[in-house]
Amino acid sequence: MNDAPERTVIRTCPICESTCGLEITLRGDRVLRTRGDGLDVLSKGFMCPKGASLGELYDDPDWLRGPLIRDGGRLREADWEEAFARTAELFRPILEQDGSTTTAVYMGNPIAHSMAGLLSARAIITTLRTPNLYSASTLDQRSKDLTNGLMFGDRFTLPVPDLDHTEFLVVIGANPLESNGSLATAPDWPRRLRDLRRRGGTLVVIDPVRTRTAEIADEHLRPRVGSDAALLLSMASVLFEEDMVRIGAAEPFARNLPRLREVVRPFTPERLEGFTGIPATDVRALTRAFARAASAVVYGRMGTSTTRFGTVASWMIDILNILTGNLDRRGGAMFPKPASGMLNTRGAPRFGPGIPMGRYHTRVRKAPELFGELPMSCLAEEIDTPGEGRYRGLVLISGNPVVSAPNSRRMANALQQLDAFVAIDPYVTDSTRFAHVIFPALSPLQRSHYDVHFTMWSVRNVANYSPPSIQKRHDQLDEWEIMCRLGGIFDGSMRSTGEIDEAMITSMIRSESRDEHSLIHGRKADEILSLLVPRVGPDRVLDFLLRVGPYGDGFGRVEGGLSLSLLEANPHGIDLGPLRPRLPEVLRTPDGMIDLAPDPILQDLGPLERAIDAGPQPGLVLIGRRQLRSNNSWLHNTPSLMTGRTRSTLRMSPEDAVERGLETGDTAKVESAAGELIALVEVSDRVPPGVVSLPHGWLHEPEEIGMTTARLRPGVNANILADETVVDAPSWNAVFNGIPVVVHGPQRLERTDRLLGESPTTGADESVPR
Structure with a gap:
């Protein structure tokens, strides 16, 4: 070699x-x-x-190269045929005795970053036929999904900030210099924000914490944790009160403006300043500057969507952009048009069926289905609560719910009660250690890749494809091959990988050809299949999506149109141009209009007003925080990213630390309604008094976990403190920010000096230029 x-x-x-x-x-x-x-x-x-x-x-030697099966209470290596046979032994009795309603599927965050997983998961979903689908979306973005669906007709129709052209950017509840951005695909946020300043633009950050992004802002407002929805409502109130509403080009497609004016009227800055902590004069000044800017956009993320009133906050972000004429215009909030297509590029322009919601409910808490999924806050109770319909089987795809879901300890206990637990994951994690069978996915360098998911939210329309950089070994299976084999097990047909794969692509072609707006309307499935030869699996699906997509060649109909072959010939990607106005064709609402005041959201304004009238609650509240060298829980076994000082620390203000007799390097007990943990203290004036912060994604302590580096640098799991019974009411998104906690003084444990060592190598927490 x-x-x-x-x-x-x-x-x-x-x-x-x-x-x-x-x-x-x-x-x-x-x-x-x-x-x-x-x-x-x-x-x-x-x-x-x-x-x-x-x-x-x-x-990584801990990355599994072959399946594991549980034998005598322990996981052992097995060959693929033995692992598939064990899966059939586990699931077939459940499906035959109780049916598919006692099974569930959970898809974690990494599946969105895997083309094979994302395009092939339907092989499992359609064959298992379970209505019980769960995903990480209800842990971080379901409130935003709901507002997208209610206003624009589809959960993925998300107006993103036109970062490269805006003159006034308001960032609320987001820290893109650490997170690299979320629901706004934009490499190199540092450069883009510097360019904003160079062209004379303004950056305002609204965040209780002095984040890295806040440090470079022209203005930093520090509201009380959990008050984002109220603060944004007060800005909308000012727009109406001071006659600054100018909807602009979107006005012909917007309805319920008078109703919106009435519902925001009571939320004046003067009434809310005691609740938000932001003086009314500052709110009015910001609103005026935002409304008068040549172009402007509000961008918000996890800090807004994972709170009790996350849906209201997500709605208000869009409303502020709409009321100031900044929706669907250069420098404002615009709609991408991804090359692989999405609901808003298919079918009849402007009109659609509306969003699916409430068609069925969970057994225990009667939580409603939304977009065909159920809330993760309910998964553990559906497993551990006795009675008819209790989940007995679970398929876990690229997820670690023991770390990522609220009330982590209950989730860990629930997973141990399953009769059949199969995971597709490359590691033995905090969650998969309870599995009966683990099927490992390929390393990222061994699989082809196209960002089907994140091009839907890109700040510029582009298309990039990557073939495998390293070929898989003969004894490895790709993720799509695993899913197809499982599909043949779940539906009892025992069909081969090729048969399941062929059935999926044929179904997609037939559905597309029935659409009178499609580039292949009326064409036969056999003809289109022949034009996709010799590709198979996700590469064949991707080629199909590109060729029937908004820039596609339509299988010969559009000369010079996009195909996978064209992307293969352009390894650095193809630039499809800046974001352009898309109203009204981007909409998929039943009446072809944007509803400015959707009923499911308005129903949560009453509880918000009661919270405002009750005033801030005393004591400490917990929030999360982003870290550049971490991505949820799935990079903690990478040595180069785990160097430097300990990052799983409880940050608290100097005032709160003195009151409790704590200093940096001490350990403290943190208690909430859901649980308690011991955390390493880091005193920092970055967090305001009354707030403590723990990063998410850490744990990796149990002996069974097969992640050597992660176990050498364990942390505490903040989600132990999250209460699964507290959710954002309209969306049922989990609440991870604003959790009431009690912090007790130094614990009688050995003091650790890991935090007191040298900082990470210079630049280690900075983005690296070419």
Whole structure:
């Protein structure tokens, strides 16, 4: 292998939402170096520290290369046929005795970063025929999904900030310099924000914490935790009161403006300043500056959507952009048009059936279905609550709910009660350690990649495809092959991988050909299939989606149109241009209009008013925080990202620390209604008095976990403190910010000095330019 020549491959990083282009030099299967791809059409050479870790992931000895099955209470290695046979033994009795309603599927965050997983999960969902689908979306963005659906007709129709052209950017509840952005695919936020300043623009950050993003802002407002919805409502109230509403080009497609005016009228800055902590004069000044800017946009993320009133806050972000004429215009909030298509690029322009919601409910708490999914806050109770319909079987796809779901300890206990628990995951994690069978996915360098998901929210329309950089071994299966084999088990047909794969693509072609607006309307499935030869699996699905998508060649109908072959010939990607106005064709609402005041959202204004009238509650509240060198729980086994000082710390203000007799390096007990934990204290004036902060994604302590590096750098799981019974009412999104907690003084434990060591290497927590 040492004699092999060096080779360079170009691929898109699949770790976070930035989708940066990478230039990777290999000798054989060994990664020698990684740098940002300077010719990438979107990232232009930028990458963060996570992008350099793909070689470590491939070499990680803890990354499973073959299946594991539970035998005598312990997991052991098995071959693929034995693992599939064990899965059939576990699931077939459940399906035959109780039916599919006693099974469930959970899809974690990493599936959104896997083309194979994302395009092939339907092989499991359609064959298992369970209505009990769960995903990480109800842990971080369901409130935003709901407002997108109610206002624009589809959960994924999300207006993103036109970062490269705006003159006034308001960032609320987001820290893109650490997170790299979320629901706004934009590599190199540092450069984009610098460019905003260079062109004379203004950056305002609204966040209780002095984040890295707040430190570079022109103005930083620090509201009370949990008051984002009230603050944004007060800005809308000012727009109406001071006659600054100018909807602009979107006005012909907006309805319920008079109703909106009436419902926001009571939320004046003067009434709310005691609740939000922001003086009314500051709110009015910000609103005036925002309304008068040549172009402006409000962008919000996890800090707004994972709170008790997350849906109201998400709604208000869109409302402020609409009322100031900044929806669907350059420099405002605009709708991407992804090359692989989505609901708002298919079917009849402007009109659609409306969003699916409330068609069925969970057994225990009667939580409603939304977009075909149930809320993760209810999964544990559906497993551990006795009675008819109790979940007996679970398929876990790329998820770690023991770490990511609220009330982690209950989730861990529930997973142990399953009769059949099968996971598709490359590690033995806090969650998969309870599985009966684990099927490992390929390393990112071994699989082809296209960001089907995140191009839907890109700040510029682009398309990038990456073939495998390292070929899989003969004894490995790709994720799509695993899913197809499981599909044949779940429906009892025992069909082969090829048969399931062929059935899925044929179904997609027939559905598309029935659409009179499609580029292949009326064409036969056999003809289209023949034009996709010799591709199989997700590459064949991707080629199909691209060719019938908004830039596609329509299988010969559009000369020079997009196809996977064209992307393969352009490894640095194809630039499809800046965001352009898309109203009204982007809508998919029943009446073809944007509802400015949807009833399900308005129903939550009463509880919000009662919370405002009750005033701020005394005591401490817990919030999460983002970290550049971490992505949920799935990079904590990567040595280069785990260097430097301990990052799983309880940050608290100097005032709160003195009151409790704490200082940096002490350990403290943190209690909530859901649980308690011991955390390492870090005193910091970045957090205001009354607030403590723990990063999410940490744990990795149990002995059974097969993640050596992660276990050497364990942390505490903030979600132990999250109460699964507290949710955002309209969306049932879990609440992870604003959790009431009690922090007790120094614990009688050995003091640790890990935090007191040197800071990480210079630049280690910074984004790395080319």
